[in-house]
Amino acid sequence: MQLGDYLPIAVMGLLALIFGGASYVLSGLLAPRKPTPEKLQPYECGIVPEYEPPQRFPVQFYLIAVIFIAFDIEVIFMYPWAVRMRDLGMFGFALMGSFMVMLIVPLIYIIREGVLDWAPRRRHSRDELIARYRAEHEAAAREEAA
Amino acid sequence: MLIADAIAAPPSDWWAIAPQLVLGGTAVVIILMICVKRVDPGWNALVAAVGTVASGVFAWEQWRQVTTDANPRLAYSGMIAVDGFSAFLVLVVCVAAFLGVLLADQYFKREGIDRGEYYALLLFSACGMQFMAAANNLVMVFVALELLSICLYVLSAWNRDDSRSQEAGAKYLLLGAYSSAILLFGIALLYGGTGTTNLARMAEIFSENVTREPGLVLLGMVFVIVGLGFKIAAVPFHMWTPDVYQGAPTPVVGFMASGAKIAGFAGLFRVLETGLAAFEFDWQPLLVGLAIVTMLGGSILAIAQRDVKRMLAYSSIAHAGFILTGLASGTAAGVRGALFYLVAYVFMIAGAFGVVALLARRGERYTSLDDYRDMFRREPVLATVLAFFLFAMAGIPGTSGFVAKFAVFTGVADAHQWVLLTVGTVASVISAYFYLRLVVYMYMRPEVDEGEAQPAALPRVRWAPATVVALVLTVFFTIQLGILPQGLLDMAGKATLLF
Numbered sequence: 190m191q192l193g194d195y196l197p198i199a200v201m202g203l204l205a206l207i208f209g210g211a212s213y214v215l216s217g218l219l220a221p222r223k224p225t226p227e228k229l230q231p232y233e234c235g236i237v238p239e240y241e242p243p244q245r246f247p248v249q250f251y252l253i254a255v256i257f258i259a260f261d262i263e264v265i266f267m268y269p270w271a272v273r274m275r276d277l278g279m280f281g282f283a284l285m286g287s288f289m290v291m292l293i294v295p296l297i298y299i300i301r302e303g304v305l306d307w308a309p310r311r312r313h314s315r316d317e318l319i320a321r322y323r324a325e326h327e328a329a330a331r332e333e334a335a
Numbered sequence: 336m337l338i339a340d341a342i343a344a345p346p347s348d349w350w351a352i353a354p355q356l357v358l359g360g361t362a363v364v365i366i367l368m369i370c371v372k373r374v375d376p377g378w379n380a381l382v383a384a385v386g387t388v389a390s391g392v393f394a395w396e397q398w399r400q401v402t403t404d405a406n407p408r409l410a411y412s413g414m415i416a417v418d419g420f421s422a423f424l425v426l427v428v429c430v431a432a433f434l435g436v437l438l439a440d441q442y443f444k445r446e447g448i449d450r451g452e453y454y455a456l457l458l459f460s461a462c463g464m465q466f467m468a469a470a471n472n473l474v475m476v477f478v479a480l481e482l483l484s485i486c487l488y489v490l491s492a493w494n495r496d497d498s499r500s501q502e503a504g505a506k507y508l509l510l511g512a513y514s515s516a517i518l519l520f521g522i523a524l525l526y527g528g529t530g531t532t533n534l535a536r537m538a539e540i541f542s543e544n545v546t547r548e549p550g551l552v553l554l555g556m557v558f559v560i561v562g563l564g565f566k567i568a569a570v571p572f573h574m575w576t577p578d579v580y581q582g583a584p585t586p587v588v589g590f591m592a593s594g595a596k597i598a599g600f601a602g603l604f605r606v607l608e609t610g611l612a613a614f615e616f617d618w619q620p621l622l623v624g625l626a627i628v629t630m631l632g633g634s635i636l637a638i639a640q641r642d643v644k645r646m647l648a649y650s651s652i653a654h655a656g657f658i659l660t661g662l663a664s665g666t667a668a669g670v671r672g673a674l675f676y677l678v679a680y681v682f683m684i685a686g687a688f689g690v691v692a693l694l695a696r697r698g699e700r701y702t703s704l705d706d707y708r709d710m711f712r713r714e715p716v717l718a719t720v721l722a723f724f725l726f727a728m729a730g731i732p733g734t735s736g737f738v739a740k741f742a743v744f745t746g747v748a749d750a751h752q753w754v755l756l757t758v759g760t761v762a763s764v765i766s767a768y769f770y771l772r773l774v775v776y777m778y779m780r781p782e783v784d785e786g787e788a789q790p791a792a793l794p795r796v797r798w799a800p801a802t803v804v805a806l807v808l809t810v811f812f813t814i815q816l817g818i819l820p821q822g823l824l825d826m827a828g829k830a831t832l833l834f
Contacts, residue, residue, distance in 0.1 A: 195527070195551075294363055297370045 252304050263292050351410035351417045353393040354425050355465045358432070361386025362458035369451045379451035380440045380801070383458055384433060390465075391429035398422035398826075407833045409471060413533045416471035416605070416833050423830035424468035424601045427678055428594055432461035434685040434805050435590030441799035442586045442692050446699075448494050457590060460486035467598035471609070471833075473522040473532040476602050480518065480566065483598055484511045487591055491583035497698075503582030510565065510575040518562025524555030525610070534610035535834050541613035549614070556611055556618055560625075563606075566599035567655045569625045570632035577640075580648035581702075585695060588644065589688035592651045593681040596658075600677060604662055604670070609834045615665065622663035623755055629656030630762035637769045641704045643691055646769060647684070650728060653766050654680050660759050661743040667828070669746020674827035676743055679727075679735035679816055686809030687724040690717050693796050701793070710777040714796055718777045720806060727813045729770040730763050735816035742824065 270277065270285050277284075299305065349356065364386075365379050397417060401407045407418035415421075435457055443449035463482030470476045488511060492504020522532065528551035529537050546552060561572065568576040580588045607618050633653030640646040658680070661673025694710070694717060695702050710718040727734035740763055747756045816823055 291363070294366055294370075298366050301370045 252299075256299060256304065259292065259295055263289075348408075348410035348415075348417075350397070351408070351415050352466075352469070354390040354397065354429065355462050355469070357390040357393055358386060358429075358458050358462040358465065361389070362455040362462065365451055365455040365458070369455075373451065376443070376449045376451045376453070377440055379454045380436055383436045383454035384801075386458060387429050387433040387436060387461070390461075391426060391433070394422055394426040394429055394465075398426060402829050409535065409833070413535060414472045414475045415466075415469045416535075417469065418833035419830040420601075420605070420832045421469035423674060423826065424597055424677075425465045427597055427681060428461055428464045428468060430678075431464075431590060431593040431597065431681050431685065432457060434681070434689075434809065435461075435586060435594070437801045437805035437808075438586040438589055438685065438689045438692065440801045442584065443493075444799075445697055446494060446584070448496075448584075453490070453493060456486045456490055460490065460590075461594060464594045464598040464601075468601040470602065470605065471534050473525060473534065473606070473610075476606065477515075477519060477522060480598070480602065481515065483595060484515065484566075487511075487587075487595060490587045491579055491591065493587060494584050497582075499582035499699075500584060501582075503579045506575050507579045507583075514562050514565030514572070517558050517565075521555045521558025521560075521562055524551050524558060526555075528552035528555060534606060537610040538612055538834055541611075546613075552611070552614065553617060556607075556614060557621070559606055560603065560618065560621060563599050563603040564625065567596050567603065567659075568652050569655055569659060570629040570652065571625075573629070573632070573652045576652055577645045577648040580651070581642060581644045585644065585688050585692035585699065588648075589685045589692075592648075592684045592688065596651070596655060597677055597681070600658060600662070600673070604673075605832065607662075608832055612834075619663060619665050622659055623752065626656050626659035626663045626755060627758045629653070629659060630759055631656075631765075634762045634766040634769075637766065640769075643702050643704060643707060643773065644688075646704075646773070647687055647691065650766065650770070651680075651684055653762060654684070654728070656762065657740060657743055657759065660755055661746055663755065664743075664746040664750040664752060666746045666749045668749050669743065671824065671827045671830075672739065672742030672744070672746045674830055675816075675820070675824055676739035678823060678827075679739040679813070682809045682812045682816070683724050683727050683736060686806060686813065687721065687728070689802065689805055689809070690721040690724065693717060693798075693802065694721075696793060696796075704773065704776055707773060707776045708780045709782040712782075713793070717796060720810060722774045722777060723810060724813065725770040725774055727817070729767040733814075733817050735813045735820070738817055738820040738824075742820075 266288060267285070270281055274281060361383060365382055368374070368379060368382065398419070401417060401419050401422050407416070409416055436454060439453060439457070440449075443453065460483045463479045463484075463486065466479035467476065467483065470479050488504055488508045491507050492500055494500035525537070526532050528546075528549070529540050531537055531540065565572040565575075580592065583591065607615075607622075611618060630653055633649050633651075633656055637646050637649035637653065640649060654676070658673045658676050661669040661671075661676060663669070691702065694707070694714065710721075723734075727736040730736045730740045740759075744756055744759055747759065
């Protein structure tokens with residue numbers, strides 16, 4: 190084992206450096222530059238921002254990313270097992286089964302935590318709304334009677 | 336059909352990973368408990384405590400078997416080593432996790448951030464530490480390290496409405512990811528140099544072949560030492576420690592300071608002693624240098640700290656230096672001393688952070704040195720307990736800290752490493768200064784200087800049963816190991832590696 194075996198990697202790194210540097214320098218030299226105020230603003234999906242950016246906004250998508258990782262890994266493990274299912278026999282089945290059971294636990298957990306409730310949370314239940322409506326209605330009726 | 340016969344099931348040696356399985360299983364049970372119904376997290380804590388004790392029982396049984404029946408072995412295709420070293424450290428991790436659970440309950444109730452998930456994460460992290468202690472393959476080392484680190488990143492940002500805790504979590508995550516990348520790169524280089532990640536096989540390769548160009552292996556070795564050096568907070572790689580220890584919730588710090596350090600030392604020692612034993616003359620000077628700068632750096636920088644949590648963070652860095660000294664000596668006595676030191680350190684640091692958590696009051700407001708003025712008058716019991724731990728850390732005879740330092744330095748003297756010995760002695764004298772300064776603040780300084788207004792009296796600290804148990808345990812073992820250390824010293828002497 191010699192360090193020389195790693196020469197291709199060093200060449201690769203060098204090429205990456207040259208490519209990155211050349212792209213940067215060349216685009217600076219060659220690209221036309223016609224700045225407008227809109228172009229100089231921070232990039233936000235190409236839309237002209239309507240209010241100042243430093244506001245907090247909910248990042249719900251990271252939760253979906255987390256769930257994706259959990260179930261993505263599950264599928265990665267299932268593919269090789271599915272290909273060799275017959276050869277692996279009961280042993281493979283038992284392993285895969287216990288693995289699935291282990292994965293069900295986080296699934297139950299995230300459902301209980303409400304990670305899958307993506308709609309805006311309903312503040313009041315239907316029964317509550319009906320009860321409130323009735324109470325207001327009755328109060329109005331009483332006032333009218335008085 | 337490519338494979339004609341059914342693939343034979345590899346032998347499953349459940350017994351080899353029983354402590355880890357129990358801890359991980361308990362964590363899953365806690366998650367399921369939360370799914371069924373969110374009860375008072377105290378119940379989760381109870382389950383977690385029972386789980387750590389059960390895991391400890393299995394670890395003890397493992398220890399008994401490998402030491403009496405002479406049955407150390409490899410399991411799971413050489414991934415896991417079951418030997419005295421692993422069983423010993425698995426047991427110590429159980430102790431650290433148990434103390435971590437006991438100290439957490441009252442603190443998180445006080446801070447209003449009590450959630451059952453804390454205990455699940457703590458147990459998963461401890462499970463990773465145990466796997467680290469038993470890992471005999473570089474891949475296993477890495478996976479175990481990630482398991483323990485990722486849980487600790489979350490735990491140190493547990494108080495997520497507190498900006499200091501957020502800072503601690505973010506810093507630990509960034510530096511931890513960075514150090515993991517370095518470690519991984521080192522593992523890749525070692526694999527490139529030997530063609531295996533199995534440490535026992537690696538040792539065989541080095542003993543059978545003469546490595547004419549060891550450049551790759553040496554580079555990989557340095558990267559592995561650096562990567563694990565971050566985890567044990569050795570000095571050039573210690574920058575994250577004070578910030579994280581100051582910002583993270585104090586019980587988490589107690590667990591992190593003890594458990595992560597055990598795991599880091601376990602990984603470092605096994606990689607160097609088993610896999611890279613042939614390169615002992617190359618890594619030993621590195622460890623000696625690391626130990627010297629770590630002891631001196633930790634002790635000297637601690638003097639400048641005005642915050643007690645930061646000061647204890649630097650003190651833990653200095654302790655890492657003393658433990659490294661034992662490993663760097665390369666003698667059996669030094670390693671025995673280092674293992675003894677780890678155990679003594681777990682009790683001292685968990686106890687000290689436990690007291691600091693109580694004294695800091697809600698929101699961790701009172702952690703500066705000035706807040707500890709005249710603590711003996713206000714909280715006589717807690718001040719005495721903390722003073723006791725500080726004496727122990729300073730290495731006053733009669734405490735475990737003294738025996739630990741003595742055991743480590745014996746090994747260094749055996750190896751005739753007089754520089755290391757001199758620096759170690761000087762560093763322990765320097766460190767005595769800042770420990771005793773805090774004691775002076777608690778016992779001899781009035782609450783305010785003359786002419787200043789008296790501050791409003793704080794409410795007395797309330798005690799929860801779990802906290803009392805934890806503090807009694809830590810105090811007891813710190814005294815016991817100081818007066819009758821022979822039992823544990825013998826145990827540490829038997830905690831040897833398989834190869």
